Amino acid sequence: MPNFEHHVFVCTNSREPGSARGSCTLDGKGDLLPAFQAAAKEAGLKGKVRINKAGCLDQCEHGPTVVVYPEAVWYGRVTAGDVNEIVQQHLIGGQPVERLRLPDACVNTATCEHKPKPAAAPVVA
Amino acid sequence: MPNFEHHVFVCTNSREPGSARGSCTLDGKGDLLPAFQAAAKEAGLKGKVRINKAGCLDQCEHGPTVVVYPEAVWYGRVTAGDVNEIVQQHLIGGQPVERLRLPDACVNTATCEHKPKPAAAPVVA
Numbered sequence: 517m518p519n520f521e522h523h524v525f526v527c528t529n530s531r532e533p534g535s536a537r538g539s540c541t542l543d544g545k546g547d548l549l550p551a552f553q554a555a556a557k558e559a560g561l562k563g564k565v566r567i568n569k570a571g572c573l574d575q576c577e578h579g580p581t582v583v584v585y586p587e588a589v590w591y592g593r594v595t596a597g598d599v600n601e602i603v604q605q606h607l608i609g610g611q612p613v614e615r616l617r618l619p620d621a622c623v624n625t626a627t628c629e630h631k632p633k634p635a636a637a638p639v640v641a
Numbered sequence: 642m643p644n645f646e647h648h649v650f651v652c653t654n655s656r657e658p659g660s661a662r663g664s665c666t667l668d669g670k671g672d673l674l675p676a677f678q679a680a681a682k683e684a685g686l687k688g689k690v691r692i693n694k695a696g697c698l699d700q701c702e703h704g705p706t707v708v709v710y711p712e713a714v715w716y717g718r719v720t721a722g723d724v725n726e727i728v729q730q731h732l733i734g735g736q737p738v739e740r741l742r743l744p745d746a747c748v749n750t751a752t753c754e755h756k757p758k759p760a761a762a763p764v765v766a
Contacts, residue, residue: 571694585710
């Protein structure tokens with residue numbers, strides 16, 4: 517098999533404390549990556565699905581963030597409690613978990629409802 | 642734009658010294674990730690292409706390894722000197738750099754010509 521059926525990238529990045537953008541993990545590790553690895557192994561997906569540690573996926577305001585390729589499905593605010601549902605429904609069943617998907621309007625955009633608004637330009641008298 | 646045109650994952654994993662599988666970096670950082678980031682920025686790809694740090698992509702024998710999604714093009718033995726060619730020809734021009742591509746027979750397989758052969762089973766008299 518030349519490629520993984522699904523390649524799951526789990527952001528483990530930790531931004532500086534108090535960052536306005538938020539942070540996918542507090543400690544650069546988090547509990548999401550090991551939860552995905554354990555669930556995929558338990559489901560017999562070794563060799564078919566790769567669960568991968570990733571650096572910053574640049575969707576910090578929606579974190580913890582996960583992206584699944586090659587289908588480019590983005591998930592946001594994922595918790596360890598969501599992992600089995602993603603593994604069973606998406607990675608095995610082929611149906612993304614819609615309640616956790618990031619809307620297109622929120623992915624790779626400069627502004628969205630979750631991102632801090634840019635400061636208004638000062639009024640020069 | 643909801644998705645990146647290309648999402649480039651650069652393995653920065655460092656295996657234990659002397660590992661038979663090899664290692665994509667010696668220090669967990671390497672020079673490939675910053676080379677890709679600089680070249681993509683210089684080429685004006687910000688917002689279109691994401692250069693991403695990745696943990697082990699599990700193709701260690703062919704490292705340093707890079708995978709580009711959503712097209713799932715795998716590159717092996719990539720050096721910083723190859724980066725501009727990948728950026729210009731693939732990420733901008735849409736044509737993968739064939740001389741650096743990993744053959745399907747080498748990606749996500751238990752054995753290939755670059756991987757250590759499993760030890761033969763001992764002969765029991």
